[in-house]
Amino acid sequence: MEQPVTAAIIEDHPVVTEGVESWIRSDPGQRVRLVQMARDLAGLRAVPSADVVILDLELSGELVTTQIPGLVAAGYRVVAFSGHSDPAIVMETLDHGAHAYVSKEEGRDHLVEAVLAAAADRPYVTRSQARAILADQRPARPALSQQERQALLLWFQGMSKASVARRMSISENTVRQYISRARAKYAATGRTAPSKDALLARAIEDGVITPGEVTPYDSLARTAADPPSLGTPGR
Amino acid sequence: MTAVQPTVLMSGRYQRAFTIAVVFLVAGWHLAGAGGQLLHNRSAYGSFAFQGAMWLVMALAITAGTVLVLRGTPGWRAAWAVAVIVLAASIAAAAASPAGQMLAVNWGWGSAGWTGVLVLLRRRFVELACFLAAEALGILGVQVWDGLHRADLAGFLALLAWSTGAQVAVAAGVRALDVAAGQAAAAARSEHAARERAATAEIIRAARHVRWLALQESAVPLVAELATGTADPADAQVRTRCAIQAARLRRLLAEGDEVPGSLVHELHASADMAERRGVAVEIETAGLLPQVPGPARRVITDTAIAILTAARSRARITLAAVAAGIAVSFVADTGAVVRLPVTGEGVAIEQQQDGGMLWAEARWNSR
Numbered sequence: 001m002e003q004p005v006t007a008a009i010i011e012d013h014p015v016v017t018e019g020v021e022s023w024i025r026s027d028p029g030q031r032v033r034l035v036q037m038a039r040d041l042a043g044l045r046a047v048p049s050a051d052v053v054i055l056d057l058e059l060s061g062e063l064v065t066t067q068i069p070g071l072v073a074a075g076y077r078v079v080a081f082s083g084h085s086d087p088a089i090v091m092e093t094l095d096h097g098a099h100a101y102v103s104k105e106e107g108r109d110h111l112v113e114a115v116l117a118a119a120a121d122r123p124y125v126t127r128s129q130a131r132a133i134l135a136d137q138r139p140a141r142p143a144l145s146q147q148e149r150q151a152l153l154l155w156f157q158g159m160s161k162a163s164v165a166r167r168m169s170i171s172e173n174t175v176r177q178y179i180s181r182a183r184a185k186y187a188a189t190g191r192t193a194p195s196k197d198a199l200l201a202r203a204i205e206d207g208v209i210t211p212g213e214v215t216p217y218d219s220l221a222r223t224a225a226d227p228p229s230l231g232t233p234g235r
Numbered sequence: 236m237t238a239v240q241p242t243v244l245m246s247g248r249y250q251r252a253f254t255i256a257v258v259f260l261v262a263g264w265h266l267a268g269a270g271g272q273l274l275h276n277r278s279a280y281g282s283f284a285f286q287g288a289m290w291l292v293m294a295l296a297i298t299a300g301t302v303l304v305l306r307g308t309p310g311w312r313a314a315w316a317v318a319v320i321v322l323a324a325s326i327a328a329a330a331a332s333p334a335g336q337m338l339a340v341n342w343g344w345g346s347a348g349w350t351g352v353l354v355l356l357r358r359r360f361v362e363l364a365c366f367l368a369a370e371a372l373g374i375l376g377v378q379v380w381d382g383l384h385r386a387d388l389a390g391f392l393a394l395l396a397w398s399t400g401a402q403v404a405v406a407a408g409v410r411a412l413d414v415a416a417g418q419a420a421a422a423a424r425s426e427h428a429a430r431e432r433a434a435t436a437e438i439i440r441a442a443r444h445v446r447w448l449a450l451q452e453s454a455v456p457l458v459a460e461l462a463t464g465t466a467d468p469a470d471a472q473v474r475t476r477c478a479i480q481a482a483r484l485r486r487l488l489a490e491g492d493e494v495p496g497s498l499v500h501e502l503h504a505s506a507d508m509a510e511r512r513g514v515a516v517e518i519e520t521a522g523l524l525p526q527v528p529g530p531a532r533r534v535i536t537d538t539a540i541a542i543l544t545a546a547r548s549r550a551r552i553t554l555a556a557v558a559a560g561i562a563v564s565f566v567a568d569t570g571a572v573v574r575l576p577v578t579g580e581g582v583a584i585e586q587q588q589d590g591g592m593l594w595a596e597a598r599w600n601s602r
Contacts, residue, residue, distance in 0.1 A: 087521070105481075105517070127519075134555055135522040156521060157596070158551035158566035163589040 005119040008036035008050040010043065011081075012059050016104070020054060020081070020111065027112050041067055048075040051119040054111070057082035057093065065089065068096035072195045077118045081111060090132035094186055097193030103128040121195075121202040123183035130156035133182060142185035151178035180208045188214040249416035250357075251305075253409045257356060258301050260405070261349040265290075265297055272342040279340045281331060286342075289328040293346050296320045300354040311362075314354040318366050321347040326373040334381035338390045344374055348402045356409055363406055367399050435497055442504075454480040475548070478515040498527050498563070501536045502552055509543035514550055514567075516543065522556030527599050530580040535563050535597045537576040538584060542595060545569040560600040569593040 007024070011017045017037055024032045035050050036043070040059055053076045057063055063084075071078050078098040082089070085103045093101050099118035102111050103126065110126050117124035125133075130152045133144075144152075147168070154164040155175075165172040184203035187196040203209045273290055280286045300317045303309040309317075325343030332340050351366040378387055457480055460466035466473045499520065506516040527535070542565045543550055550567035570591045578584050586595035 085519075131519060131521040137523070153555055153557070153562065154594075156519075156555065157553045157562075157564035157594070159594050160589070160592070163587065163592070163594060166589065167587055167594070 002031075004031055004033040005052060005116055006033050006035045006050040007052045007054055007115050008038065008044065009034060009054040009056075010038050010041060010059065011054070011056040012039045013056075016056065019107065023108055023111055032112055032115050041071075044071070044076075046074060050076075052077045052079055052099075052115045054079050054081050054115065055098075057084060057089065063089070065092050065096055068093065068098050069191075069193060072097035072193050075194075077121070077195060079111070079114050079118050081107065085128050085131070087132035087135040090129060091136060091138075094129070094132075095190040097191075097195040099195060099199065100124040100126065101129045101132070102126050121198040122206070123180040123187075123199060123203060123208070125152070125155070125179045125183050127156050127158065129183070130179070133186070140189060142189050144182050144185065145178075148178045148182040151175050152182055155179060177208055180206075181213070184209045185214070249419075250413055253412050254304050254356070257353055257405065257409060258304070261297055261346075261353045262301070264349050265294060265346045269293075269342040269346040272340070276340040276342075279333060279336060281333060285331050286328055289324045289331075289343065292324045293321050293343065293350065296324070297346075297350050297353070300350055304353060304356070308357040309354060311358065314358060314362075317354045318351050321350040322366070322370055322373065325370065326377065329374055329377045330380070332377075335387075337377060337381060338387065338394060341374070344370065344394065345398050348398055352402045352406050356406055357413070360406070360410070363403075367402060371395055371399060431497075435500060439500060450480075450484070454484060475513065475515075478549070479510055479513060481515075498532050498535065498561075499524070499554060501532060502539055502554070502563075505536055505539045505543055506550075506552065508540075509546060509550065514543065514546045514548060516546075516550045516552065518552045518554075520554045524554055524556050524561055525601060527561060528580075531582050531599045534576055534578075534580050534582040534584075535599065538563075538595065538597045539565065541573050541575055542567050542569065542593065545571070545573045545593075547591075557598070559602050560598060562596055562598045564594065564596040566592060566594050 009017055009020055011020070021034060024034055038044060041064065044053065053071060055064070055068070055071070055078050057065055057080050065080075068078055068080075080093045080098045080101045081104065082093075082101070083104045084090075085105075090101045099121075100114040100123075102114050106126050106128060110124075114124040114126065133152055134149070134156055150168060151164055154167055155161070159167065161172050161175050165175045168175065180203065184200055187199045187203070200209075200214065204211055204214075269290065273286060277283045277286075296317050300309075300314075303313050303317065325347035328343040329337055329341055347370050348367055351363060351370065355363040355366055375391060378391060457466065457476055461468065461473075461477075466476075468474060468477070499518070502518060506518060509516050539552065546567035546569055548568055550565060553562075553564050555562045555564075568591050571593075572586065572588050573593060573595070575584050575586060575595060580599075581601075582597050582599045584595065584597045586593060588594075
């Protein structure tokens with residue numbers, strides 16, 4: 001059996017931590033193991049103690065999105081877990097280098113999957129992320145194709161990926177590909193972060209996106225030539 | 236719906252009044268001015284019958300033009316058909332007038348010019364200018380054909396200045412009045428919109444207060460039961476109660492300044508009814524939503540009510556800004572296909588059933 005992905009949770013409300021624990025416990029494959037629980041960022045070790053950090057964006061009443069680059073630089077993969085669903089906060093979180101954004105309403109259905117995807121440097125797009133991408137009007141936003149936009153819209157609307165596939169008369173795999181490609185395009189824009197490079201490199205490796213479809217920026221060349229050295233997870 | 240109608244009506248009413256004034260001007264001119272001149276000079280023409288026939292042709296063209304402009308701004312084909320007929324009739328009448336006396340006995344130039352003003356009034360100004368120039372050139376052509384003297388040219392220029400000048404002035408005046416009426420209507424519209432926004436805000440505030448009071452009776456006891464352990468989260472019924480209260484709380488939080496549109500407000504109202512039946516409803520928006528006109532909103536909310544009534548335990552409503560409009564979608568466990576309102580008012584409705592889940596989308600396009 002494969003080694004489970006290790007996760008740490010930074011959350012100041014014990015009841016939420018317990019909820020996350022129960023979701024992780026009830027995963028049939030036991031694919032994630034919670035190795036650390038902390039109430040603030042000071043509780044995390046400088047050397048990554050877990051593959052993924054589940055980070056509540058609001059700790060003791062303060063937004064901690066600006067702390068994400070520090071965590072990412074230390075080698076952590078971050079999955080933001082938050083009660084906020086404001087598209088601007090979602091975008092800022094991703095821009096700072098978080099792998100995925102899971103709103104508290106989506107936690108039960110998506111948190112474990114998002115953690116697993118993050119550990120593998122693969123894109124995971126929740127409905128709240130799709131919403132933020134659809135609402136994005138910033139001049140520097142990446143250009144999405146008609147199909148990518150349509151897949152994101154139907155996913156945001158609440159359809160299952162199988163239903164989206166039926167609606168668009170394409171395979172479920174192609175739906176995943178469209179949504180992942182849209183996410184990968186975001187990894188190629190904005191500020192640079194090792195986690196974004198890793199996500200992009202993995203997307204290219206998986207054939208989700210070709211280097212030609214990516215708006216290049218400085219660190220991309222480095223990433224493509226030299227695969228990320230951040231501890232490759234066991235899966 | 237009320238935001239648009241009165242002001243459009245108001246601006247439309249003024250424009251119609253200006254149109255009718257021009258109709259009276261043209262009809263009066265043709266009957267009294269041109270008709271009077273025709274009768275006064277009847278002995279001067281080679282064939283009075285021909286002149287009379289041309290006068291009648293122009294009278295019919297003016298009648299047709301009147302019908303056209305009273306039905307709205309005429310299309311270029313219809314407008315120019317009338318214009319060309321009066322142009323031809325007036326020049327034929329001028330050509331059949333005795334040489335040397337043409338300007339003195341000419342009755343058609345003025346009528347033709349005014350008819351042009353009537354049918355081309357609300358089309359591009361350059362069209363009216365072309366028409367008036369063509370008419371003047373036609374008359375000048377007849378004059379040249381008859382043999383042009385210096386005195387004739389002076390008379391031609393004087394007539395040109397007086398009749399064409401008056402026609403251009405009237406056309407420009409009506410345009411200015413149109414613009415003024417449009418501005419007045421826009422001012423009234425923004426005032427109306429502000430009033431409606433204020434009224435909507437008040438309704439939302441009142442509804443929120445009512446909901447807050449309701450929370451005191453529903454959510455607060457549930458939380459108390461959970462805290463004391465009398466309610467067990469393992470119980471499916473307790474979980475359903477939690478889901479409903481959570482949906483209500485979320486909505487209470489969402490109803491901030493970010494949802495100014497009355498469509499969102501109306502959908503919230505529709506969701507209320509379903510929630511009382513125990514259906515957990517979530518409503519989310521993506522992007523800056525456009526204002527949807529009343530009749531289209533009604534089609535969308537009817538769709539919402541049909542689906543929410545059929546939903547068994549949960550429903551998700553999303554509103555997303557899409558190119559040129561809005562996509563309002565519904566995902567609910569209806570168990571079967573729902574009979575939805577017919578597509579109309581610019582709203583296209585589609586649905587897809589997958590297992591027990593229904594997806595439906597009402598898409599409104601502004602164009």
